[in-house]
Amino acid sequence: MNALLKVRGLGHRYGRRVGCEEVSFDLYPGELLCIVGESGSGKSTLLNTLAAQLAPTAGSLRYRQRNDAWLDVGELNEADRRRLAREEWGFVTQNPRDGLRLSVSAGANVAERLMARGERHYGRLRGIACGWLERVEIDPARVDDMPADFSGGMQQRLQIARALVTHPRLVFMDEPTAGLDVSVQARILDLLRRLVHELDLAAVMVTHDLAVARLLAARTMVMQGGRVVETGLTDQILDDPQHPYTQLLVSSVLTT
Numbered sequence: 121m122n123a124l125l126k127v128r129g130l131g132h133r134y135g136r137r138v139g140c141e142e143v144s145f146d147l148y149p150g151e152l153l154c155i156v157g158e159s160g161s162g163k164s165t166l167l168n169t170l171a172a173q174l175a176p177t178a179g180s181l182r183y184r185q186r187n188d189a190w191l192d193v194g195e196l197n198e199a200d201r202r203r204l205a206r207e208e209w210g211f212v213t214q215n216p217r218d219g220l221r222l223s224v225s226a227g228a229n230v231a232e233r234l235m236a237r238g239e240r241h242y243g244r245l246r247g248i249a250c251g252w253l254e255r256v257e258i259d260p261a262r263v264d265d266m267p268a269d270f271s272g273g274m275q276q277r278l279q280i281a282r283a284l285v286t287h288p289r290l291v292f293m294d295e296p297t298a299g300l301d302v303s304v305q306a307r308i309l310d311l312l313r314r315l316v317h318e319l320d321l322a323a324v325m326v327t328h329d330l331a332v333a334r335l336l337a338a339r340t341m342v343m344q345g346g347r348v349v350e351t352g353l354t355d356q357i358l359d360d361p362q363h364p365y366t367q368l369l370v371s372s373v374l375t376t
């Protein structure tokens with residue numbers, strides 16, 4: 121199978137400070153990859169660099185488009201980067217308020233990316249929005265409600281619908297369940313697992329929670345100090361960690 125993303129020696133520096141460096145991997149269609157590591161290890165910097173929200177300061181990032189042509193993402197201008205993010209990718213932020221438009225209704229939040237792609241038929245947009253609300257387990261009768269009237273878990277599910285409505289091929293998620301109650305988290309993780317499977321999505325997800333990686337990701341990448349220290353099948357990494365830092369991460373979870 122052909123990779124979707126090819127990452128080689130990728131890095132981002134904030135001035136002289138290293139955010140992440142020397143990251144290399146391939147991501148395949150339908151694959152969910154988790155990036156784990158402690159606070160400050162470079163997970164968000166890497167995710168934002170992969171999602172073209174931060175410019176790489178080293179290495180290369182190539183993406184295979186729908187027509188199979190490879191795109192050098194680091195070389196794109198701002199307009200092309202936005203088009204790529206809008207038309208082929210999705211992004212789910214940790215705090216749904218950062219990923220939603222709070223001044224418009226739930227339905228408009230879901231329909232917005234379709235409108236940006238040129239869909240103008242009101243009835244069709246509303247129908248698709250209601251369908252997606254149902255899919256993320258929000259009562260479609262609430263299509264005209266504002267996001268602020270939703271609970272945190274509902275807002276996160278709404279953000280997921282907004283990100284997935286255009287059937288992106290690749291989705292980036294930054295700690296999508298952090299900060300939510302455990303029962304709410306479980307429901308969202310279940311939903312994500314189902315949608316990733318149904319839509320055959322490729323996804324890169326940042327989490328500090330190894331249980332989340334275990335539940336969702338076939339492959340996991342462990343970061344420390346901006347670098348990847350271990351990568352492999354999630355079960356293997358969690359059951360038989362090789363790098364001392366991963367051993368520490370796994371054992372600290374087991375003892376807490």
Ligand SMILES: Nc1ncnc2c1ncn2[C@@H]1O[C@H](COP(=O)(O)OP(=O)(O)OP(=O)(O)O)[C@@H](O)[C@H]1O
Nearest residue numbers: 134137138139157158159160161162163164165166
């Ligand atoms: N905007 C910024 N300006 C300067 N340095 C930054 C900036 N953002 C992150 N860094 C630095 O880059 C390194 C990696 O940070 P990053 O936020 O990517 O880690 P993280 O693993 O995502 O942490 P957390 O789990 O706390 O979000 C840290 O040393 C951090 O101080």
